[in-house]
């Protein structure tokens with residue numbers, strides 16, 4: 001059983017190096033009939049490969065696909081045969097570490113198409129395979145070729161608009177998954193998993209390999225690797241701590257039906273039904289006064305010990321400055337739970 005497949009239309013620089021690839025219909029775990037067609041038409045003999053495809057080869061592929069009833073892929077291959085842009089047929093036999101730009105793009109597409117979940121794919125080493133590009137109103141441009149293209153555009157009476165300079169493009173230029181709203185599309189990168197029912201407001205941001213399971217209002221930052229459970233909201237300007245820089249190694253997640261207040265932040269994974277007061281940043285080492293349902297102190301513990309626990313309310317006591325965690329449990333229940341693994 002192969003892992004993934006996609007016919008992509010891409011861009012290359014003047015050296016013929018891939019800059020980016022658009023896969024309109026990526027396939028996860030292609031069945032044996034589809035793989036047989038690809039083997040014959042593309043002269044493919046296994047492994048993870050990105051094959052640059054010529055028009056004639058694509059026409060043959062289209063015919064073969066049509067014969068086995070793969071109409072959607074056949075139509076795509078037929079159209080790709082007439083493409084003005086370079087076409088690549090990418091086949092991943094396994095989810096191994098990627099070795100080319102088209103392979104990375106296929107993986108990012110699989111996540112944004114909701115075919116694979118964040119943390120579900122091997123993404124180690126992808127930064128080295130993603131060139132830093134100018135994303136313009138005329139497509140992706142190699143930074144070395146940008147000044148010439150800018151001049152050319154001006155000479156022809158146009159302005160080349162550089163929308164971003166980055167390794168990742170915005171997701172919506174590649175896929176808009178069903179049932180979402182994104183107020184400012186630049187703030188969601190390709191490789192984000194945006195669950196059905198999610199709204200990302202202007203302040204919201206979703207990195208690659210991160211996202212939401214379902215209904216959510218996102219007005220804060222979802223860092224790489226962070227997954228937000230159904231029914232949870234991220235308030236304006238709040239932050240979920242990433243693991244890409246700064247030494248943090250706990251994978252942050254947000255459970256279901258949580259609220260992270262405006263300008264708050266979390267450096268621990270939250271369980272279901274948790275709230276964090278607006279403006280309070282909880283890091284893993286934050287000392288927290290744990291209060292029971294009568295506001296009595298149970299003990300002072302580090303926030304990391306409350307990771308993944310449900311039904312917690314974190315706040316900074318506005319009179320003492322101490323970070324407190326209120327629960328809906330009695331002191332005895334809490335003590336038993338906290339010390340169960342001592």
Ligand SMILES: CC(C)(COP(=O)(O)OP(=O)(O)OC[C@H]1O[C@@H](n2cnc3c(N)ncnc32)[C@H](O)[C@@H]1OP(=O)(O)O)[C@@H](O)C(=O)NCCC(=O)NCCS
Pocket residue numbers: 219234235236259260261262275276277278314315316317318319
């Ligand atoms: C932390 C939070 C959830 C508490 O809200 P709540 O559960 O409704 O609590 P209340 O505001 O009703 O307060 C309950 C009691 O705790 C007290 N209290 C609340 N926050 C407190 C604090 N930080 N320190 C001390 N006492 C506090 C209240 O004064 C009140 O006291 P009372 O019982 O004597 O009247 C809320 O303040 C908050 O920050 N919500 C986030 C909202 C947000 O940012 N949304 C996103 C928008 S983009």
